[in-house]
Amino acid sequence: MLKIYHSTGTRGFRVIWVCEELSIPYEIVPVDFAAEYRATPEWRAMNPVGKVPVMVDSDMTMFESCAMMQYVLDRYGEGRLQPSKDDPSYAHYLQWCWFAEATFARPLGEIVNHRRAFKPELDNVVAEMKGRATACVAALDAALSDRPYLLGDTLSAVDLSICYVMRGYRRMVSESLPANVQAYFDSVTALPSCAATVKADAETAERLQG
Ligand SMILES: N[C@@H](CCC(=O)N[C@@H](CS)C(=O)NCC(=O)O)C(=O)O
Structure with a gap:
């Protein structure tokens, strides 16, 4: 069974969410x-840069959450939650998959790093990063002007990945979202798989304490 090494509130959330949405068995460590x-x-042997998450599947160990998501889809997804390579939406599937981590999550990660240092002289860095993250939300709002999901009428893994990052945006930058993004976020996070992921994520912390 897939083992997802996860800390509450961190990027393993998007991998867990995909497993929940597809009913793929997994275990959280x-x-x-x-x-x-x-x-x-011990941990550096799992992730050489000391971050989370890590995923293990039999004798395979990997890091990078979006790569894990793609692995799960390709290995166990049976074609669900992603377009086939010859589908017209495939290029934009790739685009939003990379955007979620490389462009949208990045400024939010910098806010976390700078807040950890608690240095007032870094306030302007935080303001800059909030602006960059907000520009990403504006790009998503424009893309969602004529469609319920990023690829059109069909939910895909990019929606789960982006909405995981949007949870962080709402916490760190602003709870108020532009109209198209708000409707999108509300519908994607209303999926039963989201509630199951939130529960599994919270239980991870309890298991660590208990
Ligand atoms: N691109 C990596 C980023 C991993 C990452 O930054 N994880 C955060 C938690 S969500 C972390 O471990 N931060 C600790 C640190 O950077 O010191 C991924 O998607 O897995």
Whole structure:
């Protein structure tokens, strides 16, 4: 069974969500998010840069959450939640998959890093990163002006990946979203698979404490 090494609130959320949406069996292994644990040789053997998540499938170990998502889809998805390579929407599927992590999540990650340092002189960096993240939300709003999901009428894994990042945006930048994005976020996060993921994510912290 797939093992997802995860810390509550972190990027393993998007991989868990895909498994929940597709009813693919998985197990969460809770990871202590403390920097001290992530610096240990034990964790570095799993993720050489000391981040989470990590996924193990039999004798295969990998890091990078969007790559994990794609692996799960390709290996166990049976064609669901992604267009085939000859579908006209395939290029935009790739585009939004990469956008979710490389462009949208990146400024939010910088806000987390700068807040961790608690240095007032970094306030202008935080403001810049909020602006960059907000530009991503505006791009999503424009893309969603004529469609319920990023690829059109059909839900795909990019919607789960983007809405995972949007949860962070709402927490760190603004709860108020432009109209198209708000309707999109509300409908994607209303999926039963989202509630199941939120529950599994919260239980991860409880298991670590217990
Ligand atoms: N691109 C990586 C980013 C991984 C990442 O930055 N994870 C965060 C938690 S969501 C982390 O471990 N942060 C700790 C740190 O950077 O020190 C992925 O998608 O897996």
